[in-house]
Amino acid sequence: MMKQLLTPDYIFESSWEVCNKVGGIYTVLSTRAKTLQNTFPDRIFFIGPDFWSGKENPLFVEDSKLLQAWREHAIKKDDLKVRVGRWNIPGKPIAILVDFTPFYKDKNEIYTQAWIDFQVDSLHAYGDYDEASMFSYAAGKVVESFYRYNLTMSDKVIYQAHEWMTGLGALYLQKHVPEIATIFTTHATTIGRSIAGNNKPLYDYLFAYNGDQMSRELNVESKHSIEKQTAHHVDCFTTVSDITNNECKELLDKEADVVLMNGFEDDFVPKGEEFEKKRKYARALLLNLANKLLGTHLGDDTLIVGTSGRYEFKNKGINVYLEALNRLTRKKSLNREVVAFVNVPGWVGDAREDLKQRLESNDDYNTPLECPFITHWLHNMSHDQVLDMLKYLNMSNSPESKVKVIFVPCYLDGNDGILNETYYDLIIGADLSVYPSYYEPWGYTPLESVAFKVPAITTDLAGFGLWVNSLKGHPGTLEDGVKVIHRTDYNYSEVADVIRDTITEFAKLPESEVQIIRKNAADIAEKALWKHFIRYYYEAYDVALRNAKERCKSYKQK
Template sequence: MTKQLLKPDYIFESSWEVCNKVGGIYTVLSTRAKTLQAAFPDRIFFIGPDVWRGKDNPLFTEDEKALQGWREYATLNEGLKVRVGHWNIPGHPISILVDFTPFYAQKNEIYTQAWLDFNVDSLHAYGDYDEASMFSYAAGKVVESFYRYNLGAKDKVVYQAHEWMTGLGALYIQKKVPEIATIFTTHATSIGRSIAGNNKPLYDYLFAYNGDQMAEELNMQSKHSIEKQTAHHVDCFTTVSEITNNECRELLDKPADVILMNGFEDDFVPKGKKFDEKRKHARKVMLNMANKLLGTELDDDTMIIGTSGRYEFKNKGINVYLESLNRLTRDKNLKKEVLAFINVPGWVGEAREDLLERLSSDKTYDMPLEVPFITHWLHNMTHDQVLDMLKYLNMSNAADTKVKVIFVPCYLDGKDGILNESYYDLLIGMDLSVYPSYYEPWGYTPLESVAFHVPTITTDLAGFGLWVNSVVNHSGTLQDGVKVIHRTDYNYSEVADSIKDTVTEFSALSNQAIENIREHAAIIAEKALWKHFIQYYYEAYDVALRNARQRLSQSNDNN
């Protein structure tokens, strides 16, 4: 018989990325909101930082009437500066944005209390630690206030905090409102990311690393401390993939209670005739821009591939992608011209005037522009890792080479000045995407790719890659729609060859074979929809509520 899961009556979630689009957690929260809002209508509240004070936030619509009684009470009696409204995403959940700046005045007392209560070391804080912690504390105060004003012991309430940035608030609630069940989700351990980013081998030595010792070595004591103490003290500790769970076990000395894999909604993927039109348009835009930049005449038979994401040169595998493209230039079996994009925001300056001039003309050009690798000038042209590696590899983009590489170093938001299309509106035109990550707790970019029926290459060091292997019951192949390459600390060269071989294999396929692969990619994407993955959240709520209940009864017994 299956156990009846305890369900919360109210859910609070806090994250730095509520109504504030800065990274992958935004995608997790904003795509999941619709599913939870349907299950808990207006009983799920997202709490974010009011970083847009005095400016118009396009992601948030204030509603003076929402939660009016409590808001006025909290402002007048508790000095909390909050704005209440709706997040402008599917589901339009209630969102509470809090101004955390007043708490800076009490910073030392707050940190001292966290040390006394939970051994949180804030002594070595620097950078964004203070800002994140003051927001986190403010979010905890908001939930405490709301609970005291509106709810009571009969209500089952869950508070979910995302990343080390919200740990302090979760611990505050654990102490001040013990009736609320707490969940903490780490999307990547701060130490794991730092080890990988500092070019130290993470995986082969994971068993030998001591998280506290590494925190000292990497000057990360405070972030590591809040992350570790929160993981140990909340009612339910969660992470996003098996691979990150290994990190948690070794570096935080605590495995996750539940793994919350990142799903998504596919409502942004066009259907039927609209899909075909958008794909055609995307290819036209990309090929036209490439031809004007390179002085070539690449046609629609060109194989368009690409990578994208944050500019983490090693962690995201941008280096090994470039290495594979260089090897591809010498591959005799390559059957098509390849146009390879790197859509990664860098320190971008102006859109290129010379390229704009060509784009506004109907002429065809047979001479490339100078620096024919890049669409926008950078502020650091002489110290950019992508351009440096292209130079080091002696890549030319010459007319006679079958592989052309173009770096688009800006956010694809539809108004970059050159392509003027959004990221998804270009992704749909690709033939193949490549995300050979070295460090990737989950991996939304390959998942988005397969949602648009674009087969992808990733690695088993990405949570998504590992999940695909478990779905297809073997290492994902090109025929599955997701090629999952085995990656370790030391097999860089084999990974580069594997990417090269996969691109070459794809270039020789018939249209029918490609169609089949595209269908398989879409089938895998469907398995990752929130309607399937939301179940893990229900499990986490159940664990948190049961543990909170036990914690309360123990504390009552002790009293």
């Protein structure tokens, strides 16, 4: 018989990325919000940092009537600087933004208490630790205030905290409002990311690493400490993939209670005729850009390949992507022209005026522009990893080469000065995408790609790649729509060869087979919609509520 899951009456979620678009967690929260808002209408509250006081935040629509009585109480009686409104995303959930700066004056006392109560070591804090911790503490105080003013012991309440940045608030509530059930989600361990980012082998030696010792060696002691202590003390500890769960076991000495895989909504993907129209437009735009930059006459038969994401050169596999493209230039059996894009925001300066002028004219050009690899000037042209590697590989983008590489080093928000279209309006024009990650807890970029029927190449070191393997019952193939390459600490060269060979193979396929692969890619994306993955959250709510109940019982007995 199925166990009856306990369901919360109210849910609070805090994250640095609520109404603040900085990374992948924004995508997790903002796409899932509609599903939860439908199930818990206006009983889910997202709490984020308020950087925007007095400035326009397009993601937050303030509403002075919403929760008015509590908000006035929180400001006057609890000394909290909060603004209430709606997050401007599908579902329009309630968002509470808190100004955490007033807590800086009490920072030392807050850290001392966290050490006394939970052995959180803040002694070695630096960088963004104070800012994140003061926000986290403020978020905890906001939920405490709301709970005391509006709710009672009979209400089942969940507080879900995302990443180390919100751990302090979860621990504060654990102590001060023990009736609230706490969930902590780590999307990537601080130590795992640091080991990978410092060019140390992560996977072969994972069993041998000691998280506490490595945190000292890599100078991330305080972040590791709050992450580890929160994981051990909350009612339900979660992470986003099996691969990150392995890290949690080894580096935090704590296995996740539930794995919350990252779903998404496909409401940004056009349908039917609109899809075809947008794809045609995006292809024409990308090819025109290539021709004007390179002085070429590439036609619609050109294979458009791309990678994108954060500028983590090794972790995201940008290095192995460029290596594969270089090897592709020497592949005699490649039968089509290839334009490969690197859509990764760098330290971008100005849009190139010379390129702009060419794009504005209807003339054909037979000569490339100076530095025909890049669409925008960078502040660090002579020390950029992508440009450095292209130079090292002696890539030329010459007319004779079948493979051309173009680096678009800016956020594709529709206002970059060159392409002036959003990322989603451009990705639809690609034929194939490549995300050969070395460190990738989940991997939204390949998931978004296949949602637009663009087949993707990824690795089994990405949570998404592992999930595709489990879905298919075998390592994902090109025919499946997602090619999943086996990647280890040491097989960089083999991975580059597999990417090279997969692009070559794809370039030869007849259109009828390409259409089947595109449909298979979209089918995989459909299986990752939130309507399928939300059940893992309901499991986590149940675990947290049951454990909180036990915890409160034992408090009373004491």
